[in-house]
Amino acid sequence: MTTDTEETLFEFPCQFPLKVMGRRCDEFEAAVITIVRRHVDNLGEGAVRSRDSGKGKFTSLTVTFEAHSKDQLDALYQELHAHELVLMLL
Template sequence: MLEGFPDEELLESTHTFPCEYRFKVIGSVDDSFVGRVLAAVLAELEEGVEPSFSTKTTAGGRHVSVTIEPEMHSAAHVLAVYGRLRRLEGLVMLM
């Protein structure tokens, strides 16, 4: 189990898989943070799948929020993505 994240049982009781699952990742603004977020998620998806995403930079310009909604096949799949995202350089918050 990933500390601070829902466990498989909770995810399975609140979601019907497969489904779109929303990840929100906030990090330091730099040239490649958004790319690192997308690469981390894409590494867990089937080749050729491009999930929808959006970005928003904070008013002060120090942080960027990336919201990405890939289709997840299981609770374990969701936790695998969280596992990759939590290791990102520049990560401030993960929801």
């Protein structure tokens, strides 16, 4: 039998910085935040930082939150990965 600790290097709960990249458009940040809020109960003030690429074609968001389990992170990554506006996750 494996536990969360054996399957991941993280010790939960932990502060987790999630980086999401996509093409720069008005809907991108709202879509990412909506998805994250489905998986994170309390997204704190200032949890989201945004940065545009040098030429302004892409946007990266860093969302820092308290992660509680590997299952939570897996579900969040799967939903973000499936979204059409998301190009890359780190």
